[in-house]
Structure formats: C-alpha cells, structure tokens
Amino acid sequence: MHPAGSVILFTVASGLGFGLLTWLGLGLPDVRGWVAFFYYALAFALAVGGLLASTFHLGNPQRFLKAFSQWRSSWLSREGCLAVACLLVMGVFALGAVFYDAAWQALGYVGAALSVLTVFATSMIYAQLKTVPRWNHWSTPVLFLALSLGGGGLLAGQVGPAVGLLCLAGVIQLFAWLSGDGRFQARGTNIGTATGLGVRGIVRAFEPPHTGNNYLLKEMVHQVGRKHAVKLRMIAFALMIAAPLVLVMISSSALMICLAVTCHALGTFAQRWLFFAEAEHVVGLYYGKR
Amino acid sequence: MTTLPEPSTKKLGLVIDLDTCVGCHACVVSCKGWNTENYGAPLSDQDPYGADPSGTFLNRVHSYEVQPETGPAQLIHFPKSCLHCEDAPCVTVCPTGASYKRSEDGIVLVNEDACIGCGLCAWACPYGAREMDQAAGVMKKCTLCVDRIYNENLPEEDRVPSCVRTCPSGARHFGDLGDETSEVSQLVAARGGMDLMPELGTKPVNKYLPPRPKDVPADLDILAPYLEPVSGTQKGFLGWLDKALEKL
Numbered sequence: 140m141h142p143a144g145s146v147i148l149f150t151v152a153s154g155l156g157f158g159l160l161t162w163l164g165l166g167l168p169d170v171r172g173w174v175a176f177f178y179y180a181l182a183f184a185l186a187v188g189g190l191l192a193s194t195f196h197l198g199n200p201q202r203f204l205k206a207f208s209q210w211r212s213s214w215l216s217r218e219g220c221l222a223v224a225c226l227l228v229m230g231v232f233a234l235g236a237v238f239y240d241a242a243w244q245a246l247g248y249v250g251a252a253l254s255v256l257t258v259f260a261t262s263m264i265y266a267q268l269k270t271v272p273r274w275n276h277w278s279t280p281v282l283f284l285a286l287s288l289g290g291g292g293l294l295a296g297q298v299g300p301a302v303g304l305l306c307l308a309g310v311i312q313l314f315a316w317l318s319g320d321g322r323f324q325a326r327g328t329n330i331g332t333a334t335g336l337g338v339r340g341i342v343r344a345f346e347p348p349h350t351g352n353n354y355l356l357k358e359m360v361h362q363v364g365r366k367h368a369v370k371l372r373m374i375a376f377a378l379m380i381a382a383p384l385v386l387v388m389i390s391s392s393a394l395m396i397c398l399a400v401t402c403h404a405l406g407t408f409a410q411r412w413l414f415f416a417e418a419e420h421v422v423g424l425y426y427g428k429r
Numbered sequence: 430m431t432t433l434p435e436p437s438t439k440k441l442g443l444v445i446d447l448d449t450c451v452g453c454h455a456c457v458v459s460c461k462g463w464n465t466e467n468y469g470a471p472l473s474d475q476d477p478y479g480a481d482p483s484g485t486f487l488n489r490v491h492s493y494e495v496q497p498e499t500g501p502a503q504l505i506h507f508p509k510s511c512l513h514c515e516d517a518p519c520v521t522v523c524p525t526g527a528s529y530k531r532s533e534d535g536i537v538l539v540n541e542d543a544c545i546g547c548g549l550c551a552w553a554c555p556y557g558a559r560e561m562d563q564a565a566g567v568m569k570k571c572t573l574c575v576d577r578i579y580n581e582n583l584p585e586e587d588r589v590p591s592c593v594r595t596c597p598s599g600a601r602h603f604g605d606l607g608d609e610t611s612e613v614s615q616l617v618a619a620r621g622g623m624d625l626m627p628e629l630g631t632k633p634v635n636k637y638l639p640p641r642p643k644d645v646p647a648d649l650d651i652l653a654p655y656l657e658p659v660s661g662t663q664k665g666f667l668g669w670l671d672k673a674l675e676k677l
Contacts, residue, residue: 140552198546198566205525205543212432215549216524269518269629270555328555328626330493334507335623335637336447340497345504348457348489351482354560358548421626422557425491425509 140271141361142415149193150261151407153222154283156185157254158291160229164251166242167297175236181294183226183233190222214267218260225253258287265414272326273319273418282311286379286407293383293400298391302384305403309380312410316372323419323429333424344427359420360428371413379406433520434532440607441534441573442513442634443593444616448641450600452492452506456592460488460510460571463591468576469541473564485562487511487571488592505640508601510592511558511571512625512633513537519550519559519570528568535607535634536575541567555629578603606634 159182163170170178194200207223209216229250235241262283265274285308292301330344331337383399383406419429464487465471474484488510496502513530517537520528527543528550530536539550546566551559559570574590577583587594593601604613613636616622622636663671 196548198544198548198561198568200545202525202543202545205527206545206547207524209524209526212521213524215522215547219524264522264549267522268553270553327628332626332628333555334491334493334505335625335639336493336495336505339503339639340495343494343496344491345494346492348454348491348509349483349486353483354485354551354563355557358551358561359557420552421555421629425557 140415140418140420141358142412143196145192145195147408147411147415149189150283151189151404151411152185152192153189153261154258154287154407155290155294155404156182156187156189157222157225157257158287158289159294160186160225160291161251161254161288162291162295162297164229164232164247164249164254166244166247167295169242171236171240171242173237175233178295179229179233179237182229186222186226214260214263218257218264221253221257221260225250225257228253255284255288258284270421271418272322272328272421274414276315276319276322278311278315278318282308282315285311286410290400290403290407293387293396293403296391296393296396298387298396302387305380305384309376312376312380319417323421328421328424330424330427333421344425347426355422356426360423360426361416362428365417368413368417371409375406375409375413377406378402379410382406433517433530436515437532437535438607439534439605440513440515440634441536441578441604442606442613442636443510443573443590444602444604444606444613444622444636444638445508446600446602446620446638447505447507448600448638449598450490450506450508451598452490453597454490455595455597456508456601457486457488457490459591459595461486463574463577464569464572468572469539470562470565470567470569472569473562475563483563485560485569487558487560487569489557500643500645503640503643508592509556509558510635511537511573512556512631512635513571513573515632515634516630518553518555518629518631522549522553524549536573537570538572538575539568539570541565544568555626555631556633573603606636 163178163182194203206216206219210220228246232243232246232250235243259280262280266279269275285304289301289304289308292304330342334342336342382402386395386399423429461472472485476482488508491507491509493505493507494502495505513535517530520530520537525543525545527540529538544567546561548561550568551561559568562569577590578588580588589603593603602613602616604611606613608614617636620638622638624633
C-alpha cells in the first residue's frame, strides 16, 4: 500500500494524543492549573493535529460532516464519531482541571474509555480489510493499542506502566512482522484464484491493461518501499521500543522522558511507514505483482 | 446507508466469456466514452499527451498466459470491471453513505455528491474495480450503465451496458443473474461460470465463463521422428547444381 504522509502523521500523532488523553482521563497524573493546561494542550494538539492531517488525503474534505453518519457499518465513521465524542468529554474534563481545580473523575473515566475506543477504531480500519492479509489479523489492533497507551504513558510520565506496554508492543510487533510475512501466501489467494484460471495450469500476467501507471498501482501496489524493509524494521524497533526503554530505565527525569518520547515517535513514524509500504493488496495479483 | 440491503431477487450483472474475448479493448474505450459524457463526474485523464499519461477507467482488459501441465500455453484476455458483489465490502466500509448497493436490482453505485474521496472502498475491493478520479476527487466505478439500461429514450437494443453493446465478438452478456431462467443464468450453468477470488466471500454477481478446451493437434505416428526423410534425386538444373556444388 502507498505510505501516504498524511495518514502516517495521522495515525502516529493521534495515537500518541489519544494515548495521553487516556492516562489523563484516568487521573494519572492528576494535574491541575497551568500544568494541566500544558498536558491537555499537548494531548489535544497531537490528537486534533493528527485528525486534521488525515483530511489532507481526501479528495473532497469539505464534505467531512457526512463521515459521521455511517457508524453502524463503517469503522472509519465510527472512528470519527468516537474521536469527536472523546475530545468533547475530555475537553470538559480538562476545563475542570485547568480552571476549577477539580477532577470530575466520572467524566475522566468515560473520556479514557472513548480514547481507547478511538484508537481501536483506527486500527480496525486496517484490520478489517481482507484484501490486505498482513493487516487482517488481531495483532493489528493489539499493536496499535499497545503503542498508543505505551507512548501516551511515556508522555504522561507513567514510566512503570509505559515500560510494560512498550515491552508488550515490542513482542506483538515482532510477532506481527514475522507472522505477517507469510500471511498473504497462507490465505491462499493467488493469481490462479484471482483469475479463476489456476485450475487450468500456471497463470502468468502476460500483458497489463495499460502501458502507463494508474490509481490502483500507485495506491495499492507500492513496491519501492519494501527494498529496505529489513533495515527499516531494525531502525523502527530500536527507536520505537529499545531506545525509550533503555532511556527511562537509566533515569526517569523529565529530560530523559522527553528524549524517550522523541525516540519513540520517530521510531513509530518508521514503523508506520513500513506498516503501509509492506502491506500487499490482493489486487496486485491481477498485475502479476505483490 | 452503507449497510447492505437484504439480497435482492433481481441481480443485474455481466457474464464475460473468456473463450470469446479477443482482447480488442473496444469495451474499455466504449465504457470510457459513455461514462465520460453521461452519469456523474467525467473520467479524467492526467497528462494524456505527455510522457506519463494516466487516467480513470471503469473497465480494463488484462491478458494472461496459462501453461497447462501438458500441451501448448494459452493466451486469455480478461476484461475486469465491478462485479457488483452481493456481499460488497466496498459498501460497508464507506464512512459517508456515498457507496451503496441498490435493493431493487443489486447494482453497486457511488453517490458522488456524498463521496469525500477517502479511498477506503478501493482498498476494500479485491478486484481493483474502483478508481479515484484525480480531477474530481471522487470514487468512480462501473454503474452497469444504469443510465442506459432503464433509459426509455434509447432504442431497445441500446438498453444494455455500453461495453456489452460494443463488444464485437459477443464476449459480454448482460442480464438478471438472480433469475434462473434468464439467458445469462443458463449460460453460466451450461458453461460452468465461475467467481473471481471466491475465498474472499464477496459473492460476486458477475460471472466468468472459462475458455473451452482447445482442439488437440492430430496424432502423429510415434515413429515419425525416426524415419529418414524421403528424398528423391534432383533432376534437371537443380540436379546439376547439386552435383556441381558437392564437387566444389
């Protein structure tokens, strides 16, 4: 799949933002006044900034209001509804913390739950697609949630739980990479089933329908990015999981946490880039490509 | 609403005969023409006369080589457009309700006024049947020429999809696949019509008729390769030339 910058920015930033909102909603840390202001400003900037970035890849973003209508069937619509609900609830909760020195905790718990559900809905946009076997697996939502809560935990200064969640994310990430590599083949969809001609012999794409490029090839048969996949996996894992763990274990000072979060965010960008670049869509089979 | 309707009894669709298709791409051109001039946003081209042309098409013809275990390879031309799936994954993923399946005849359409151009439906489609128009920013797909098949302003013989009307080899058939007695259903039954990627559970309405077995070449004598070629001695000028050249 084509790794669109806007979608990578969206999933990474809003993942961290909603992760931080989850911890803030739980009252971890229980912040008030100016400190709360900065915490919430950061969380909202990440979450809202990410959501805005996601609109950059739309063909007609001015019609975005319609995207809140199909929550019964569409994970993308659910994500939009949950994100707005979460931001509203956490906005009120933040008002209490910043201006009234109050923690309306029931509201906070609801906001935290909505934050988790928003990240889950984001992950399900990808995990639901049978056409992309690498994503179509339970490890996709688990990984998104572990990274969001782990990264958000670092931002919230919750070092203990963050370390645990990042370890979990690391294990799931390795599993997702290794098991994902063989899933396309394991699903049994190939050029033979795509054309229905597989029962007759070995099928080979002889001539494509067009000599130039097209939307399908650009969007879903992105092969360039896979060239350095192994190196990028190592870079992503080192920055996203290993470096933050080492840094916060050395010291849990604010500076160290900042450094750890920066490493984690950069690593997550690389990881998310790979998430798209390595994902193979079954439509490539019609072109004899993966 | 992008939830799927109850399966309709009428299931309009295409039956494509891979035995007859000659790969001329006339259906591609005809489809592009009709759907640029009529329903919805035109099918735009980008850099059409430049070095890197591309454009939106609702129908494309691939060609495949099939090498059986024994015998010669076969070339099969393979037109591909929306299969108007009964369990259409492109419909349920749509966040705006723009993508929908008609309850009356099962045609899958896009309401372009509601499409935000997110592209998720194209991701959900295994067949590459949906292409985002780069000029209009909305998703385009085969409409089964919904503006022809019910159009009483057209002569009756033209009330079929443009690709079907155009096909010079009769490789494309249009009809109600929900009606077992329809010509297309009988064709599918007689020729063993098949689904593409049935394992993905999309239940396509469109069917593909597999190529018929090829004629087998007449049996040759198995001893033929061991026989000496029968060659008479040349006479006349050629005989003289043969001898003269031998002596050289």
